[in-house]
C-alpha cells in the first residue's frame with residue numbers, strides 16, 4: 028500500500044506498540060491524529076487512528092485503553108472548528124459515539140484522518156473503488172503527488188525562524204556595496220585621530236624645556252617656542268582637514284545605506300500579502316520605514332563614527348601613556364574596568380527600554396494614521412475631544428515609558444562623569460607624589476593630564492554609544508521584522524509559466540480561514556473560458572473572500588485553485604495577476620492625473636489607448652468636462668470625483684490591461700440607478716469575451732451571467748440560471764423575493780429585467 | 788414576528804447526537820442550537836444568543852443568571868466547549884524576545900507552548916488584562932498582568 032507508509036512513525040512510543048500489535052494481518056495504519064486537548068479542553072494527549080478496517084482512539088478519559096469501531100456504512104466522522112479548537116465527532120445513525128478535541132495545529136492531521144476514514148468506509152461498503160493504490164493525492168490541497176513524494180511541495184511551508192539578536196550586524200548586508208568607501212573612511216579616521224594626539228605630546232617639551240627652565244631663571248628660547256607652537260598649529264590643521272574628509276565620506280556612505288535600507292524594506296513590504304497589511308497598522312509601518320531607518324542612518328554616520336574614533340583614540344593614548352611612564356599609565360587606567368562594568372549593567376535595561384519607546388512611538392503615529400483619513404467621521408459625530416483624548420493618552424504613555432527609561436539613563440551618564448573625575452583625581456595625586464620623588468618631570472605629568480582629560484571625556488561620550496546603539500539596534504530589529512517576514516503568498520520555488528491563459532478556472536475543495544475563523548469550506552467550482560459567473564449571496568457569505576483567493580491575495584488553507592489546469596500557487600504571483608482585471612466597490616485612485624490613473628496597470632499605454640479605454644468605460648465625456656481633461660489631478664487633494672465617476676475610471680483601468688479574467692466585486696453597489704446604468708454599459712464592454720466573476724448586490728446587474736452561483740456561509744448552495752433557480756424556490760428565490768419586495772417599497776429602483784440568455 | 792427578546796425558552800435538552808434542542812414557549816423546536824456570547828471579554832455572563840443551525844438567532848438571553856438551573860447547565864457546558872481561552876498563570880520560558888517566539892506557559896488548563904507570530908497579537912483589553920493570539924488562532928488570556936510572578940512579568944514586559 029503506497030498511502031502514507033509513515034503514518035506509524037507519527038505515533039509516539041507508548042501508543043505505537045499497542046496500536047501495531049492490535050492490527051490484524053492485512054490491516055494497515057492509514058492516518059493518525061495526535062490530540063493535544065482532552066474532552067474537557069485541558070491540554071493533554073490522546074490519539075485517534077484510522078486503519079484499513081477500524082477506527083481506534085486512546086485518550087486519558089478511557090484510562091489509556093483503546094476504543095475501536097469497525098468501519099461500516101452508517102458511521103460518520105465529522106469535524107468542525109471554532110476559536111482555534113477543532114472537534115472531531117463520530118456518529119452512527121442513532122447517536123454520537125465519541126468526541127475528540129484538538130488545537131488547529133493538528134488540523135492537517137485531522138483532515139487526513141477524516142479523509143482516510145471516509146474513503147475506507149466507502150471502499151469497504153463497496154460504494155467506490157479503492158483508488159489509493161493508483162493515485163496519491165495531498166490530503167490538504169488534493170494535488171496529485173508523485174508516488175515517492177511524502178509531503179506536498181505546495182503545502183509544505185517551513186516555520187519562519189526568528190531573527191538573531193545582534194541585528195545590527197545584519198546591516199552589513201546593506202553596507203557591503205560601500206566597502207571601498209568605508210575602508211577609506213576608516214583609514215582617514217585613523218589618521219585624523221593620530222593627528223589630534225600630537226598636541227598633548229607637545230605639552231611635555233613646552234613644559235620641561237621652556238616653562239620650567241624659565242621659572243628656574245633660564246631665558247625663553249624664542250626659536251624653540253615658535254617651533255612648538257607651529258607644531259601645535261600644524262597638527263590642528265591636519266586634524267581639521269582629515270576630520271572633514273572622514274566625516275564627509277562616512278556621512279555619504281551612511282546616508283546611502285539608510286536609503287538602501289528604506290527602499291529594500293518598502294520593496295519587501297509591497298511583496299507581502301494582504302494578510303500582513305490586515306494585521307498591521309499604517310502608522311506603525313510608516314514609523315518603521317520612515318523614522319527607524321533614519322535613526323539607523325544617524326547612528327551609522329554620527330555615533331558609530333564617533334565611537335570608532337574614540338576607541339582608536341583610547342588605544343593610541345594608552346600606547347603613548349605606557350611609552351612615557353608605565354606606572355602612571357597603569358594608575359590612569361584604573362577606572363576603566365568600573366566603567367565597562369557599569370555600561371554592561373545598564374545596557375540590557377536600556378535596550379528593552381528603547382524597544383519600548385519605539386513601540387510607543389508607533390502608538391502615537393497610529394492614532395494620527397487612524398484619525399486623519401477618518402476625519403469626516405470624527406467631525407460628523409463631533410468626537411474631536413475624544414480623539415484628542417486618545418492622542419493625549421498615547422502621548423502620556425509615551426511620556427511614561429520615556430520617564431522610566433530616563434531614570435536609568437540619567438544616573439548612568441553622571442556616574443560615568445563622576446568616575447572620570449575620580450580618575451583624574453587619582454592621576455593628580457599619584458602624579459604629584461611621583462614628581463615629589465623625582466620619578467617624573469612636571470612636563471610628563473602635564474602631558475598625562477592633557478591626554479587623560481581627553482581620554483576620559485571621550486569615555487563619557489563613548490558611554491553614550493550604549494544608548495544610541497541600543498536605539499539603533501531596536502530600530503534595526505523593527506525593520507528586519509518586516510524584512511524577515513515571509514509573504515504568506517510566497518513565490519513558487521519551481522515556477523510554472525502559463526502560456527496564453529484561456530481563462531479557465533477551477534476550484535477544488537477550496538477552504539479558507541482568516542486566522543482561526545473558517546470562512547470558506549469545501550468549495551468546488553469550474554469556470555469555463557469566456558463564461559460569466561454571477562456570484563450572489565448574503566453579505567458575509569464569503570463572496571469577496573472567494574475572489575480574493577482567485578486573485579491570490581491570500582492563499583487557500585485547503586484545496587487548490589487552478590488556472591488552465593495549473594495550481595496558481597506554482598505560477599509567479601505577478602505573472603498570474605497580470606491576467607486579472609479587478610474592479611472593486613470602492614475604487615482607489617492614486618494621486619496623479621486621470622490619464623495616469625487609467626494607465627496604472629500598463630504605464631506604457633499610448634494616449635489613444637487611454638482614451639479608447641475611457642470611452643469604453645463611459646468615462647470619456649465626464650473627463651472632458653473637467654477643467655484639465657485627462658490631465659486633471661485626482662486622488663488625495665486632487666479634483667473631487669463622484670463615486671460613479673471614480674468607478675468608471677477604475678473600469679477603464681481594468682479595460683486597458685485587457686485581462687483574460689475579470690473580477691467585479693460589487694462594482695455598482697455604491698452608486699445610484701442612473702449611474703449604474705452608465706456603469707452597466709461600461710461593464711458590458713468589459714465583460715465581452717472574458718472569463719468574468721461578478722459579485723452584485725442587485726441581482727438585476729447579473730442579467731448577462733451564464734450561470735449564477737449562490738453562496739451561503741462559505742459554501743455554494745445553488746448553481747444555475749435565473750429561471751432554473753427561481754423554479755427551484757431555494758436560496759436564490761428567497762434572495763430574489765426579498766429584493767422584489769424592496770422594489771415594491773422603493774419605486775425608484777426599476778423592476779428586475781428577465782435575463783436574456785446568451786449562448787454559452 | 789416576535790422579536791428575539793420576547794421569545795421564551797420552553798426547554799432545552801441534548802439529543803443523542805450531542806446537539807442541543809431548544810423548545811420555545813410557542814411550542815416550536817429547533818435542533819442544533821449553539822449559544823454564542825455577545826461580549827465574551829467585556830461581559831461574559833450577559834447577552835448570550837441562541838443561534839440555530841442555519842446561523843439565525845432564535846433567542847436572546849439577557850443575562851445567564853436568569854435562566855432556570857437545568858437550561859443554564861447545558862448552556863454553560865456548551866459555552867465552555869466554544870469559549871476556549873486558557874488563562875496564563877506563568878511564563879516558563881520564551882525562545883526569543885523577537886518574533887516569532889515560542890513561549891512555554893502554564894495555564895489553568897495545563898502546560899503547553901504557544902507561538903507568538905508578532906507583537907500585534909498581544910491585545911491589551913484594559914490596564915491589567917491581555918489576550919494573546921497564537922499562530923493557530925487560540926486565544927490565551929492573562930487576567931491580571933500584575934498578579935503574575937516576577938519572572939513571568941519580566942518576560943512578558945519585553946513584548947509590551
Ligand SMILES: Nc1ncnc2c1ncn2[C@@H]1O[C@H](COP(=O)(O)OP(=O)(O)O)[C@@H](O)[C@H]1O
Nearest residue numbers: 305541544546565566567568569570571572573
Ligand atoms: N480580513 C478579514 N479578517 C477576518 N475575517 C474577515 C476578513 N475579511 C472578511 N472576513 C469575514 O469573512 C466573512 C466573509 O466575508 P466576505 O468575503 O467579505 O463576504 P461578502 O463579500 O460575501 O459580503 C465575513 O464573515 C467576514 O466577517
Ligand SMILES: [Mg+2]
Nearest residue numbers: 570571572693
Ligand atoms: Mg464583499
